[in-house]
Amino acid sequence: MGSKLQQSSMPKVIAASIISILLILSTAGCSAPWKHKEEATTDGQAKMASSLDALFDEELASDKLSAFEREVLERAKNNGKISAEDYETAHSRQSECMSRSGWKQTWTKLPNGLYRSKDITPLPDPGKETDRFMQDMSDCSQGVSKVIESLYSIQQSNPDLLSDTHEAAVSCIRKAGMGDATLTGKKLKDTLDTSDSKDIEAKLHFDPKEPTIQACLFGSGIAYQAE
Structure with missing residues (x-):
């Protein structure tokens, strides 16, 4: 009896772990905040760039930006930072896209202004449903929030631009x-x-x-x- 109970509980444990990972990944729209060139510093801590402005320039040099992303980053260059309004717009567009794809997400707004995914409805089952969720998440973030959320996270939480x-x-x-x-x-x-x-x-x-x-x-x- 004990072994049967243990076996029957495993799928739930696995599903919970997968869902937890999905919640974490979905919050930033597949963004990768730390994938930038490292620069040595005098204090021995590597930085991803010499300044936030340099990060904006690095992204603006890409020919893969959408018109929306380019507009936001050009404003950021002029203002010295990505505005909360532009971050909210990027987040909202991604959320609306996910909703159109059949996923409803609720969010927690952290003290630094970042949104973290709280739950997903319906919960994707491990397998094809998980794959579909991940693909929808990638598609919805592309050209909308992928670059902007990554840079906004760095701006809000890592002003020293530490690579680690x-x-x-x-x-x-x-x-x-x-x-x-x-x-x-x-x-x-x-x-x-x-x-x-x-x-x-x-x-x-x-x-x-x-x-x-x-x-x-x-x-x-x-x-x-x-x-």
Whole structure:
């Protein structure tokens, strides 16, 4: 009886894991915030560019931008940053596209202004439904939110443009007045990778469920959702 119960519960566990991954991926529309050239710095921490403006130039040099993306980035060049209004527009267009494809998503707005996917309706079953969701997500982000959400995440959470995601998160956490002197990118990564959620607060000296911490982690590109 025990083995049957264990076997019957496995598909649910697998499905829950897949859905959790989908929720994390869907939030940023398949964006890849850290795929930029690294530049050496005097303090030994690699940066993805010398400035946010340089990142805008890097993207504007691409011939794959949509007219909407180019318009947003040209405004960002003039203003020094991507506006919250342009980010909201990109996010809204992606969400509307997903809705037309049959997926309804609800969102949590983090303290840094980023949207993180909360749930998906209907929940895609592992297999073809998951593949369809991922393809729809990719199609809906293309030319709309893929580039803009990536750059906006960097702008809001990683103004130092650190290439290492965990070092970026640590910098964000410290600027928020949280964490302590023992917190490093390596310690953060090792703890998140190897610890149960109930042990993380004791090891890192902050509550991973705290909204500002969640914003720093998510905005830095770390796929972690506190239970």
